Structure formats: C-alpha cells, structure tokens
Amino acid sequence: MPKLLNKTCQLTNFRNPPKPSSTSSPSPPLADPATIANLILKSDNPESLPQTLYTLTEWTPNLVQTILKRLWNHGPKALQFFNLLESHPSYSHFADAFDHAIDIAARLRDYKTTWTLVSRMRSRKLGPTPKTFAIITERYVSAGKADKAVKIFLSMHEHGCQQDLKSFNVFLDVLCKSKRAEMAYKLFKIFRGSFRADVISYNIIANGFCLKKQTPRALEVMKEMVERGLEPTLTTYNILLKGYFRAGQIKEGWEFFLQMKKRKIEIDAVSYTTVVHGFGVAGEVEKARKVFNEMIGAGVLPSVATYNALIQVLCKKDSVENAVVVFEEMLKKGYVPNATTYNVVIRGLCHAGKMDMAVEYMDKMKDDCDPTIQTFNVVIRYYCDNGEIEKALEVFKKMSGETCLPNLDTYNVLISAMFVRKKSDDLLIAGKLLMEMVDRGFLPRKFTFNRVLNGLLLTGNQGFAQEILRLQSKCGCLPRHFRL
Numbered sequence: 001m002p003k004l005l006n007k008t009c010q011l012t013n014f015r016n017p018p019k020p021s022s023t024s025s026p027s028p029p030l031a032d033p034a035t036i037a038n039l040i041l042k043s044d045n046p047e048s049l050p051q052t053l054y055t056l057t058e059w060t061p062n063l064v065q066t067i068l069k070r071l072w073n074h075g076p077k078a079l080q081f082f083n084l085l086e087s088h089p090s091y092s093h094f095a096d097a098f099d100h101a102i103d104i105a106a107r108l109r110d111y112k113t114t115w116t117l118v119s120r121m122r123s124r125k126l127g128p129t130p131k132t133f134a135i136i137t138e139r140y141v142s143a144g145k146a147d148k149a150v151k152i153f154l155s156m157h158e159h160g161c162q163q164d165l166k167s168f169n170v171f172l173d174v175l176c177k178s179k180r181a182e183m184a185y186k187l188f189k190i191f192r193g194s195f196r197a198d199v200i201s202y203n204i205i206a207n208g209f210c211l212k213k214q215t216p217r218a219l220e221v222m223k224e225m226v227e228r229g230l231e232p233t234l235t236t237y238n239i240l241l242k243g244y245f246r247a248g249q250i251k252e253g254w255e256f257f258l259q260m261k262k263r264k265i266e267i268d269a270v271s272y273t274t275v276v277h278g279f280g281v282a283g284e285v286e287k288a289r290k291v292f293n294e295m296i297g298a299g300v301l302p303s304v305a306t307y308n309a310l311i312q313v314l315c316k317k318d319s320v321e322n323a324v325v326v327f328e329e330m331l332k333k334g335y336v337p338n339a340t341t342y343n344v345v346i347r348g349l350c351h352a353g354k355m356d357m358a359v360e361y362m363d364k365m366k367d368d369c370d371p372t373i374q375t376f377n378v379v380i381r382y383y384c385d386n387g388e389i390e391k392a393l394e395v396f397k398k399m400s401g402e403t404c405l406p407n408l409d410t411y412n413v414l415i416s417a418m419f420v421r422k423k424s425d426d427l428l429i430a431g432k433l434l435m436e437m438v439d440r441g442f443l444p445r446k447f448t449f450n451r452v453l454n455g456l457l458l459t460g461n462q463g464f465a466q467e468i469l470r471l472q473s474k475c476g477c478l479p480r481h482f483r484l
Contacts, residue, residue, distance in 0.1 A: 053085065107139055128160070146178070181205065184204070203239055206243075209243070210240065219240065242274045254275070269302060285313060339375070346375060355379075380414065411436075415448060424460065431465075453465050
C-alpha cells in the first residue's frame with residue numbers, strides 16, 4: 001500500500017460540530033446527492049468540510065448510501081465523508097454504510113482501515129455480519145490473497161459472527177467466481193459434513209468448474225450430489241448447460257438442452273437465454289433467432305436478459321441495425337431496458353462508427369437507468385481511438401454530474417490518448433489527469449509516470465514535470481537515476 005494512500009485514507013474526525021442556535025429554526029433542507037458529492041470532491045479544506053456537511057442537510061441512511069456510491073471511484077474521499085458523519089450529533093451510521101466503507105477500504109487494499117472499521121462496527125453492535133465477511137473475503141481473493149481469505153472465513157466467530165451453511169456457500173461462491181474452483185472444492189470436501197452441504201453448495205462448485213471450462217469436473221460434482229441423495233434442481237441443469245456453451249461445446253450443449261426437454265424438465269427463460277447466447281457467440285445467428293422464437297412459441301416469456309443476449313449476438317455477429325430493431329421491439333412489448341441492454345447497443349454503435357447515435361442512446365439511457373462506468377468508458381475509448389480527443393474529454397467532464405466517477409481504465413485511456421498528437425497542451429492535460437488519478441486513490445503504473453514525465457520534459461514543461469516527479473516519489477515508485 002503506497003504511503004500516499006495511507007495518508008489520504010486517514011480520516012478526519014467530526015470532533016466539534018457547530019452547536020445549533022438556541023432559537024428554534026427550521027431543519028436544513030435535503031440536498032441533492034450529486035451536489036453533495038461534488039462538494040466533497042472539490043473540498044481541499046478538511047477543517048471547514050465538517051461544518052459544511054453539518055449545516056447542509058438532514059442525513060438519512062439512504063442519502064448517505066447514495067453519496068458513498070457516487071464516491072465509489074474516489075475511495076479516500078468516500079472514507080473521509082463516512083468518518084465525518086460517524087461523529088455527527090444527530091445521525092448514526094447503519095450496518096449497510098459500514099459495509100460500504102469496508103468494501104471501499106478493502107478495494108484500496110488499505111487493510112488497516114478495513115479492520116479498524118470492522119472493530120468500530122462491532123463496538124456499535126452493528127456487526128460484523130456474514131455480508132461484511134463476504135465483502136472482505138471477496139476483496140482479499142481479488143487481490144490475490146485467497147489463502148488469507150480462507151483464514152478470515154475460518155476466524156469469523158472470533159469477531160462475533162458465527163459461520164453457518166449460508167456463509168459457507170457465499171464464501172465458496174467468492175472463490176469459484178474468482179476462478180479458484182479447486183481451492184473451493186478442497187474446502188468443500190473438508191467442511192461439507194460440518195455445514196451439511198446442500199444442493200446450493202454443489203451447484204456453486206459445479207458452476208466454479210464450468211467457469212474454468214472444466215465441464216467434466218462439473219458433471220462429476222453433479223454425479224456426487226445425486227449419490228449423496230440430493231436431487232438436482234433446474235439451476236443445476238442450467239449451470240451445466242451454460243458450462244457446455246461457455247467451453248465452446250456447442251454440439252454437446254444442444255444435446256444436453258434436448259435431453260432436458262426429453263426428461264420433461266421445466267425449461268425456463270434462463271435455459272433459453274443460455275442457448276440463444278451460446279449459439280450467437282459461436283456465430284450461429286439464425287439458430288439463435290430460431291431458439292428465441294421457439295421460446296415465445298413454447299409460452300416462455302423472454303426476460304430482459306434474453307433480449308440482452310439476442311441484441312449482443314446481433315451486434316457482434318450480424319449488424320447493429322438489426323440489434324436496434326430488436327431493442328425497439330423490446331420497448332414496444334413493455335420491457336424496460338437495463339444498463340446492460342444500453343451498454344451492448346452503445347458499444348455496437350461505437351464499433352460501427354455511429355458515434356452520434358451512440359451518444360443519443362447514452363442520453364436516452366437516463367430515462368430508464370443510470371449510465372454506468374462501462375457506458376462512459378466505451379464512448380471515451382472509441383472517441384480516443386478515432387482521434388476525437390476533445391469529444392472524449394467532453395464525455396469525461398460529464399461524468400462528474402452523473403452517478404459514477406472515473407475509474408482506473410478511464411484515466412489510462414485518456415492519458416494514453418494525450419500522446420497521439422504530441423501537443424504540449426495535451427501533455428499538460430495528461431499530467432493533470434495523472435495527479436487527479438492519484439488524488440482519487442488510484443496508483444498509476446511506473447510506466448505511466450515515466451511516460452508523462454518524458455512527455456512534459458520533451459515539450460518544455462520542466463516545472464510541471466518536477467511536480468509529477470515529487471508525486472511519483474510519494475507514491476513509492478520513483479525511477480532510478482532520473483534527473484530533471
């Protein structure tokens with residue numbers, strides 16, 4: 001963990017909030033989450049921020065959660081905000097807010113803060129709960145610390161949270177979705193008796209092997225489940241069906257699907273969606289359409305996920321124009337598209353060079369759901385690839401007023417784009433993006449630092465290069481023998 005992040009994550013305490021006036025006054029109005037989030041982001045005075053937040057609004061758990069979500073990609077500021085409110089005289093954090101703060105700290109790999117928050121949560125008798133440990137273990141696993149995550153799961157009871165079958169299944173799922181099915185299976189065999197493993201446990205392990213495209217291992221798990229007297233569910237069959245298609249075993253997947261029908265298994269929208277997507281990925285667009293139509297003919301209503309699968313197939317293997325036709329049909333039938341639907345269409349339009357239309361759909365998206373970080377990143381990336389840097393920066397600026405903030409990919413794409421034209425002004429922007437990136441809790445690669453440094457030096461921006469060099473030193477990745 002770089003020292004800069006540790007320093008940034010040190011939380012200012014709301015020790016001495018201003019006392020309300022003795023005369024009665026109306027309660028402060030509820031403020032807009034976006035306005036508050038921007039105020040926190042732009043505040044560089046930790047002493048005045050507590051008083052500002054105190055007088056700004058009446059705080060509710062829902063408002064706090066909304067702001068924490070908006071600050072998701074600015075971890076240090078989110079943690080500062082959380083801590084300021086923790087000592088508020090008329091508001092107390094709920095368990096969900098603690099879980100959110102713990103997730104942010106663990107994502108930053110600031111484990112000292114993570115466990116400090118767990119202790120504070122426990123002292124307030126709000127937890128930690130199995131959900132808290134699911135969050136922590138998932139972050140450790142994603143950071144490549146799976147062995148540590150196992151130890152944390154086994155020590156849950158030491159923090160006042162007893163393990164049970166549900167928490168065991170959740171932990172197995174964390175390991176399996178991180179492509180550590182073998183580790184999960186070993187743990188499963190050790191503790192399945194203690195926790196009385198159920199069908200859900202077996203399904204999780206089978207899915208873990210399917211995610212690794214090891215369908216035969218998944219079938220072995222299913223066989224073992226039956227031998228132990230547990231009946232496979234529709235979910236079990238759908239996991240195996242998806243496993244075949246994910247592994248590229250199209251013929252075997254189709255035969256398995258036909259066997260499901262033959263055995264009178266009640267096929268649902270998930271089954272059909274899997275086949276539609278599977279055929280589509282394999283380039284069998286007509287077969288995908290045929291299965292989609294068969295689904296409707298069989299009286300099984302398509303879900304939004306089914307439409308998403310078909311639209312994605314058409315975007316990738318057919319044409320974005322046909323995908324848009326299906327999108328419009330979906331709307332006419334009363335379905336409300338979700339973020340995935342829009343992101344698939346927007347990506348397809350960008351890939352086809354229809355950038356103006358992609359931006360139109362991005363604006364239209366706001367009527368049904370909030371644009372996600374993926375939405376912005378796709379549009380920014382394609383603008384940069386097309387050399388339309390100014391338009392990419394315009395979309396980047398819009399993000400501050402939306403529900404999400406830039407992430408590591410956003411900054412990396414934009415910084416790389418600033419080197420295409422080799423303009424002095426572009427390289428200044430690259431330097432500013434780099435500084436903002438670090439301020440928001442992201443640690444750039446040494447390559448990124450060095451590239452920006454060299455670019456600034458080559459364009460005569462020695463003063464700014466010195467600032468970047470000092471920042472690089474604080475982040476603990478100063479290049480050897482580098483002199484200005």
